[in-house]
Amino acid sequence: MIRLSLNARRSFWLNSKVTDGPVTRTVTPKELLYRFRRQAGAAGISDLELRVLLGHALDLDQAGLIARSGCRLDGDQIAVFTSLVHRRTEGVPVSYLTGTREFWSLPIRVNPHVLIPRHQTECVVERVLAHTCPAAKPGILELGTGSGAISLALASELPSGRIIATDISAEALEVAGMNQRRLGLDNIRFVRNDWFDGLGAREFEVICSNPPYIDPKDRHLDSGDVRFEPRIALVAEDSGYADLEHIIGTAPRYLAERGWLVLEHGYRQGETVRAIFNDSGYRAVTTHLDLEGNERVTEGRYSG
Ligand SMILES: C[S@@+](CC[C@H](N)C(=O)[O-])C[C@H]1O[C@@H](n2cnc3c(N)ncnc32)[C@H](O)[C@@H]1O
The missing domain is CATH 3.40.50.150 (Vaccinia Virus protein VP39)
Structure with missing residues (x-):
């Protein structure tokens, strides 16, 4: 799991270039994927890759992600996911981001x-x-x-x-x-x-x-x-x-x-x-x- 300092998390959050706007603390995995989908797609990141990165940020497999799709995420989880998507837009392979x-x-x-x-x-x-x-x-x-x-x-x-x-x-x-x-x-x-x-x-x-x-x-x-x-x-x-x-x-x-x-x-x-x-x-x-x-x-x- 990637660990970010508070400042780094805040910076990823505020400077996110792949969301339509600030992501609120009450967002669910499903809503978060929806928010990222359009711009991530434009950057060449597939839906599957987004889901794999979200699963990694939440420490869930894909079945767990579906089961928890309506749960509320906290700021740390959203910041980790945002950071992963940023690094993917820079070209870093998904496997290096997830480590597996x-x-x-x-x-x-x-x-x-x-x-x-x-x-x-x-x-x-x-x-x-x-x-x-x-x-x-x-x-x-x-x-x-x-x-x-x-x-x-x-x-x-x-x-x-x-x-x-x-x-x-x-x-x-x-x-x-x-x-x-x-x-x-x-x-x-x-x-x-x-x-x-x-x-x-x-x-x-x-x-x-x-x-x-x-x-x-x-x-x-x-x-x-x-x-x-x-x-x-x-x-x-x-x-x-x-x-x-x-x-x-x-x-x-x-x-x-x-x-x-x-x-x-x-x-x-x-x-x-x-x-x-x-x-x-x-x-x-x-x-x-x-x-x-x-x-x-x-x-x-x-x-x-
Ligand atoms: C194409 S990778 C294959 C890695 C792994 N076997 C796989 O299939 O995913 C080639 C590997 O050969 C190693 N390698 C390169 N030159 C070598 C050398 N002179 N002697 C031994 N291993 C070498 C590299 O470090 C690398 O791990």
Whole structure:
């Protein structure tokens, strides 16, 4: 929950640019949403986002918000909501404002040190599960774990799995560790590493990653939520392919015989990524589509 000083609250209240006028102390959630709707809409904030922000300000889920839609709000609650809407109009992603994003039905805590997990990335989890047998206590390596979303989803499905998850960012690993404690999923070991460095001669049944893959020159980096996300989580040299290439080329040293590498990539990178897998000696190279029908995850099996 965001805490504001009295002066800050008064200032947000008086300077609100998204309300039609001062919001009275007797307003209900329903009236407050109505008041904000028009100007928030003009600023590109959807009704759903407004409701999520109001739920966060009131510490209620969406069902609770509906149940309490006729209750009177106090000044603090309105000030917190007003502040959240202001920051959203400045472009701050809703997930950074609420501090949470749902992934694989798990509430994942996020902050500006980590990428906000995308639902497309659930395809990585599906493919890793397709290659693992829970009874075999599979060894899994995730590279570039960020908030820990992929590994936490895998740990929730594979309690007997032995999962190692790495990231180069100490701040990201703090977030991942916090998520692990909150969710009570203790079969993951988070390690600070530059990709494979320092891993030793381990053999994993599956290695997976959603590495940075955006071309540093991509103009989409200047718009939307990505403006607020860590650049180290987004961009890679060589037109976005440097980290994908490094991982595909190095993974065979760490894969068990006939082990799988599963990689997320950009929706226009499928053809090139398949070529890199094939040139590096992988078999059964296949690209899977995300729910929008875009090429999103490519996998291959390495057999020496
Ligand atoms: C696209 S984000 C993926 C985060 C998370 N796995 C997800 O899917 O939401 C890429 C992650 O790779 C990490 N990363 C970037 N360069 C790295 C490197 N050289 N070694 C390890 N991790 C790295 C970033 O810190 C970031 O957390």
